[in-house]
Amino acid sequence: MFKNYFKIAFRNLWRNKGFSAINIFGLAIGLAVCLLITLFVIDELSYDKYNINADRIYRVTSDFKVNGSVFLDRESPASMAATMVKEYPNIEMAARLKNNGKILVKKDNQTLIEDNCYYADANLFKVFTLPMIAGDPKTALNEPHSLVINENIAMKYFNTLDVIGKTMHIDNTADYKITGVIKNMPVQSHLHFSFIKAISERADRNETQWTSENSMTYLVARKGVSQKEIDADLREACKKYAEPELKQFIHTTIADLDQKGDHFRFVTIPLTKIHLYSEVTHEREPSGNIQYVYMSVIIAVLILLIACVNFMNLSTARSAGRSKEVGVRKVLGSNRSSLINQFLVESVVTSFIALVIAWVIALFLLHYFNQLAGKQISLNLFANAWILPALLSATLIIGLIAGAYPAFFMSAFQPIQVLKGKLSAGFKNSFLRNGLVVFQFVTVIVLIVGTLVIYSQLNYIRNKTLGYNREQVIVLQNIYSLGEHSKSFKEDVLRLAGVKSVTFSGSLPTTINEDTEVYGKDASMSSGQSVGLETWYIDEDYIPTLGMQMAGGRNFLKNRLTDSTAVLINQTAATMLGMREPLNKFLYRNGHRYEIVGVVKDFNAGSLRNKIVPIIMNLGMDKRAMAMRIETKNIPALISQLQALYRGADANMAGQPFTYSFMADDFNHLYQSEQNTGKIFMSFAFFAILIACLGLFGLVTYAAEQRTKEIGIRKVLGATVTNIVAMLSNDFLKLVAISAIIAFPLAWWTMSRWLQDFAYRTNISWWVFAIAGLLAVVITISTVSFRAIKAALMNPVRSLKTE
Incomplete structure (x- = not known):
């Protein structure tokens, strides 16, 4: 019995190659993406579980x-x-x-x-x-x-x-x-x-x-x-x-x-x-985010559902083509259960063929996905013994679930009505099918809006005035190895053509600064008069080199001995200290008194996820790094000169590592996870759109077949190709409009929650939804038109022939 089911299933798949290809490829993409996301989620949830305790x-x-x-x-x-x-x-x-x-x-x-x-x-x-x-x-x-x-x-x-x-x-x-x-x-x-x-x-x-x-x-x-x-x-x-x-x-x-x-x-x-x-902002290694895990799970489920929806839609859409088969089988004595079994077997066979293709797609996408997610995920079946049983089980379940509705739907056809040609399953009358199409496009529009909002936030970050100038700044590491030669090295660097200014400091806006000290507004450190300030050590060249601005007072002065007990604070620190006029006032720490000689305009240190922190700057020689502002078109030549000076600063420096970075790149690195998230979202949106387009293409093919005679009559009466395409597109555009009405508030709520992670964030503008809606319309028209034009160009004589 089952051997016969399989034989008929393969014959039907082969007879309808185009339909089968659309169905299988759409489901394969959904399975491949779902597999990769599942591996990512499992990887994220497995951190530190290798420890026995x-x-x-x-x-x-x-x-x-x-x-x-x-x-x-x-x-x-x-x-x-x-x-x-x-x-x-x-x-x-x-x-x-x-x-x-x-x-x-x-x-x-x-x-x-x-x-x-x-x-x-x-x-x-x-x-x-x-x-x-x-x-x-x-x-x-x-x-x-x-x-x-x-x-x-x-x-x-x-x-x-x-x-x-x-x-x-x-x-x-x-x-x-x-x-x-x-x-x-x-x-x-x-x-x-x-x-x-x-x-x-x-x-x-x-x-x-x-x-x-x-x-x-x-x-x-x-x-x-x-x-x-x-x-x-x-x-x-x-x-x-x-x-x-x-x-x-x-x-x-x-x-x-x-x-x-x-x-x-x-x-x-x-x-x-x-x-x-962890809510700690300065973890030693890049952390994950449970929200991204939840989002990944939801996206995986949605993409897989889109693929299953395609399967259901296209299977029920084929009902007109297979209705006579069902009618003849019933007349010849087939009961409903055997028909259901036949259709379920076809569904499961399609799913397993899709699984094989999905595995190939996943292997092809794995390297790209690992780069985006910063992972080392493997599809090695020996290293991950659970993958194959899980995939086989999931595919079987998907095949049964996705094929259940088409099986019960088609097996319920009445043979008398079918054989008389009174099949009533038209496109407009299928509320379930229309609802499933709406679900697909709601998902697509939400993913498009999500991608646009993420890129809008990243663009906001790139263009926001930070309070310092990160462009054209080179940062050299390992300066402490120079020891007593660091001062002469700085003087040599300043003499290089293209170098405008140089500063020693490991406390840079693009690095993690964790040193917080308690300062009091009075020497007794009385209750309510003490605050914690992030403590930086800088030299007199720091402010001009990084392009910071003074809100009041002055910068540190070179060779001014009294500045050893002078400090600068940022505007946030002044506000926290409750000082309207902080200049020439004093702060106390560990029995020492520090005079505030200047207030630096607020600048964003670290990520824009965090608010500006109160900072106090002490005069000191912090040799963890050296930052220099440059103005040259020949950066490679300048780097070579810097390396030569670094190696030649001392005889012991010949084997020391010379490492440098550009502050702009260091800044971009702070948002690497957001950039990767944007690319992942864009990739998911692409696959969701591709699967939805495959389904649309199949449905418009079905709609055109159902209305073949109507199209022929309309052409005889003078309808143009444009009229026919508009007629076939109209039903789908209505569904896209309904999808947009549902998707826009859902996308706004989701991305508003995501933006809450940033202390400084962009607004979700109306144009984001306009672009998402327009893209959905363009995608729909492009997909529908491709098949509708072919139907509209058909010779009406052929379509009006008596069957």
């Missing part, structure tokens, strides 16, 4: 709001880890981590820049699952200048994993003894360790101050202990250890802060939620 590990977040100053950071007090384990039974163990950032590592006669270096407690290997290939995890980080590396680093520098006892020269200062080699960490981790140093060598490792945050704390709860209980323990510890310091430094209590709507607290976030749910 993942469900019991929590990271502590410092969350402060004092007198309007907001501070949210992933670091916490140095003594917290030991205190929580010692005094609170709910905590089984804890570990501290401190980011060491980029380091210099010597290899033969070269010095290379490496990332992902951390200081850590010996407990790190108990808290996290970091299998050690060589060495003893119990003792690997016991001694200062001990070093644990991953297998990639071992192979890169020694070409072997047998490296225990060997040394690595780091930061041009000290040799570190390798005491362990760990396996490379999974990609799905919020942190990656390439180098791990013993935290015991840091001077601040034993700092007891609870109002100073200098390390990341990870707590492992005992089995059965909830996050709520851990947070309660942290509240108690905060009151016990941090509140006395608050009374001492800013003369306030936690209760006083709560009463004013402020707070001083430590809270936890589960390890497995850091990647998608």
